[in-house]
Amino acid sequence: xxxxxxxxxxxxRGRETTDADSLEHLLDxxxxxxxxxxxxxxxxxxxxxxxxxxxxxxxxxxxxxxxATPLTGARSVEILHSIAGG
Amino acid sequence: MEKDRELxxxxxxxxxxxxxxxxxxxxxxxxxxxxxxxxxxxxxVADPRHPGDLYALVNNTFWGxxxxxxxxxxxxxxxxxxxxxxxxxxxxPNFDASKPWSPVNNLWHLEPGLPSEPSxxxxxxxxxxxxxxxxxxxxxxxxxxxxxxxxxxxWSPGAGGACLHTxxxxxxxxxxxxxxxxxxGTFRSEDGGGTWKPKNRGVEAPFLPNKYPETxxxxxxxxxxxxxxDTFYRxxxxxxxxxxxxxxxxxxxxxxxxxxxxxxxTSSPTSPGKAYFVRLDGMARVTGEGHLQVEEWNDKTRKWxxxxxxxxxxxxFGVQREGIATxxxxxxxxxxxxxxxxxxxxxxxxxxxxxxxxxxxxxHSVSIANPTPR
Numbered sequence: 001x002x003x004x005x006x007x008x009x010x011x012x013r014g015r016e017t018t019d020a021d022s023l024e025h026l027l028d029x030x031x032x033x034x035x036x037x038x039x040x041x042x043x044x045x046x047x048x049x050x051x052x053x054x055x056x057x058x059x060x061x062x063x064x065x066x067x068a069t070p071l072t073g074a075r076s077v078e079i080l081h082s083i084a085g086g
Numbered sequence: 087m088e089k090d091r092e093l094x095x096x097x098x099x100x101x102x103x104x105x106x107x108x109x110x111x112x113x114x115x116x117x118x119x120x121x122x123x124x125x126x127x128x129x130x131v132a133d134p135r136h137p138g139d140l141y142a143l144v145n146n147t148f149w150g151x152x153x154x155x156x157x158x159x160x161x162x163x164x165x166x167x168x169x170x171x172x173x174x175x176x177x178x179p180n181f182d183a184s185k186p187w188s189p190v191n192n193l194w195h196l197e198p199g200l201p202s203e204p205s206x207x208x209x210x211x212x213x214x215x216x217x218x219x220x221x222x223x224x225x226x227x228x229x230x231x232x233x234x235x236x237x238x239x240x241w242s243p244g245a246g247g248a249c250l251h252t253x254x255x256x257x258x259x260x261x262x263x264x265x266x267x268x269x270x271g272t273f274r275s276e277d278g279g280g281t282w283k284p285k286n287r288g289v290e291a292p293f294l295p296n297k298y299p300e301t302x303x304x305x306x307x308x309x310x311x312x313x314x315x316d317t318f319y320r321x322x323x324x325x326x327x328x329x330x331x332x333x334x335x336x337x338x339x340x341x342x343x344x345x346x347x348x349x350x351x352t353s354s355p356t357s358p359g360k361a362y363f364v365r366l367d368g369m370a371r372v373t374g375e376g377h378l379q380v381e382e383w384n385d386k387t388r389k390w391x392x393x394x395x396x397x398x399x400x401x402x403f404g405v406q407r408e409g410i411a412t413x414x415x416x417x418x419x420x421x422x423x424x425x426x427x428x429x430x431x432x433x434x435x436x437x438x439x440x441x442x443x444x445x446x447x448x449x450h451s452v453s454i455a456n457p458t459p460r
Contacts, residue, residue, distance in 0.1 A: 006148070036165065040149040043189035044171045051148045081148040 001026065001077040010036040018077075023054060024067040026077060041079065042067070051082045090137040090458040093413060094118075094159070095421055097429060098127035101447035103142040105160040112419050112433035115442045119160040122146075126192075129408060132455035133198045133207075140455070141166075141207075141223075143193035151193045151211070153223060159455075168193070169209060169217040169226035171233075188213045195408070197253040200260050210250035214241050214267050218279065229279045232265065237301070244268030244304050244323075251407055252308045256315050264308070264318075264333060271303040272320070274333055285333035290324040306349045307407040313358030317385065321351040321407075326363055328385060339383060340365075342390060345374065350405050352420075354412035357435060359385045362393075362412065362420055364405040372402035380410070380422060380436060393420070393436030403428065408451035415456070423449030 002015050011034040020026035024046070031038045041052050046067060048054065053062045054069070055078040061069040071077065095106040095115070103121035108114065121127065126145040133139040140156040142163065155166040170190055191212040199206030209217040209226065216229040232238075232250070241248065252266030261278040264285070271286040289303045296302075304323035311317035320327040326340030326348070340346025340363075347368035353361045361383045367374030378399040382391045404425035413419040417435040424430075427446040432439045 010149070039168070039170055043150060045189050049148065049150055 001030075001079065003078075004080045006081055007037070007040070007079065010034060010040050018071075021070065021072050022067070023056070023061065023065075023069040023071060023077070026071060027067065053080045053082045054078070055080070090159075093415070093419075093457050094132070094455040095411075095429065095431070095442075096130040096132060096140065096451075096453045096455060097423055097446060097449055098130040098142065098408070098451035099427070099447040099449050100126055103127035103130040103144075103154075103160075104446060105140075106429065106442060106444075112413075112415070112431065113440065115429075115431070115444075117442075117444045121156070121160060121163050122154055127450065128192060129195050129451045129453070131196050131198070131453050134456065134458075135198060135201055135204045136222075137458045139222075141196045143196055143209075145192040151190055153193065153196070153209075155223065166223045167226065169211070169215075169228065171215070171228075190215060192247055192249065194249040194251045195253055197255065200255055200257060203260055206260075208253045208255075208263075210253050210265065212250070213243065213248035214238060214250050214270060216250055216253070216265060216279070231275070231280055231282055232273075235282070241267070241301075242269045246407075252305065254308065254310050254318075258315060262332075266305040266308045266320075268306075269302065269304045271301045272305050272308060272333055285329075286336070287334065288336035288338070289320070289322055289327055290338070292324050307351050309351055309353045309361065311353055311358060311361070311385070312355035319351050319353060319361035319363075319383065321348045321363055323347070326351070326365075326383070328361075328383070339388070343381060347371075348405070349407040350410040352410045352412050354418040355414045356416050357412070357418040361385070362410060362436075364403075364410055364422060366405065370402070372404045374402075376400060376402065378403050378422070378424075378430060378439075380420065380432075382436060393432070394439060398439055399428075399430065399441065401426075406450055408453065409449060411452045411454050413454045413456055419454075421452050421454065423452040425449060 093108045097104040102123040105118045107116045121142045122144045129143040142154040152168045153166040154163045156163045195210040197208040205222045216232040217226045219226045250267045254264040256262035263275045266272045273282040274285045275282045284301045286303045291303045306321045308320045318329045325346040327336040329336045348366045363381045377396045380393040411421045420432045422430045425448045429442040
């Protein structure tokens with residue numbers, strides 16, 4: 001998995017590997033490793049925050065399967081922030 | 087100058103929190119450290135019980151709300167625990183567990199407790215949430231008498247969101263508290279937040295079919311008179327009001343001004359019996375007369391006084407609910423921040439005014455870290 005450089009204040013500074021079988025479990029694992037990431041990517045309801053975008057094997061799953069996205073067989077997960085604001 | 091002998095203006099903006107340090111005459115200002123540059127800072131406040139402790143309520147567009155705390159007048163900041171809606175907490179019987187709970191959206195106001203409770207802080211958030219900590223923010227407890235109030239599902243957001251933006255504590259008794267919430271109104275508790283009663287009698291809700299409901303008024307901000315804790319000044323969507331009986335009754339005072347819409351109000355221990363408002367055009371939400379104006383209400387004479395000449399600062403300025411503040415010096419200093427990034431200061435109760443020569447991002451809030459008494 002690879003995280004946006006803006007997120008490196010809270011989480012890993014490079015690529016990491018995981019055996020998580022779903023995006024939800026990957027985020028659980030990330031938050032356990034990096035507690036400061038808790039509530040940054042997901043709110044308390046467990047849903048991705050509005051401007052957090054997740055690409056699984058280059059496909060944006062943020063607005064479709066979201067945290068329920070299966071990761072079995074996936075090679076890459078990229079977590080980014082979308083262009084927004086002003 | 088010793089660090090805690092300085093007066094600082096804490097400025098929360100759309101792009102960070104600024105600390106503006108003043109000289110003893112309150113005439114020269116230096117823009118110092120910036121907290122959370124690039125992030126929305128809705129409120130920045132000093133804890134007068136612990137000189138040097140500052141809090142910034144950061145609402146990051148991407149990563150959500152977080153509290154930042156400094157222990158050294160803003161030189162360095164660290165993220166502090168931020169209260170979140172409890173996920174598995176047992177809820178009151180009336181709570182409908184079939185409905186998804188609401189996450190904390192934005193953090194709006196942090197209120198230090200009384201000196202007798204030196205580790206207590208209160209936090210107001212969206213959607214209409216109130217939290218308390220007894221350990222200076224290491225752990226937070228939700229005040230469920232508000233957060234799970236039976237009417238909570240029916241409370242609507244205002245244009246700025248469902249914000250709980252005003253928290254007032256009676257300096258004689260910390261069990262007597264008041265809160266103000268957009269599109270809901272003001273409430274009073276006599277038992278330390280155990281139970282609350284709506285306190286909006288006399289406040290008009292011009293946007294509702296029933297013009298004087300028990301709740302539903304869109305209160306914008308309320309302050310207590312520093313010399314009389316039973317007196318409150320209120321800027322509401324429906325005008326400017328005063329209460330002399332702990333909010334049991336409200337009397338409209340703004341009508342002589344014409345359109346008495348606005349967002350902010352402040353008062354000071356060194357100007358008892360007076361409140362300062364910035365009147366805005368109710369439709370355009372900017373200073374409708376075409377210049378900055380601060381209106382001083384004298385509660386003894388029941389008269390208004392304008393503090394600025396029309397020619398002083400021409401323009402259409404927006405000022406938000408925490409956009410005006412006073413210090414506790416003699417004569418009182420008054421500070422106004424605008425949504426277009428101007429910061430105006432008066433060191434002499436409004437007699438003379440200056441513009442701090444710095445273009446800030448749009449200003450959400452202005453508060454004062456007063457010099458610590460020797």
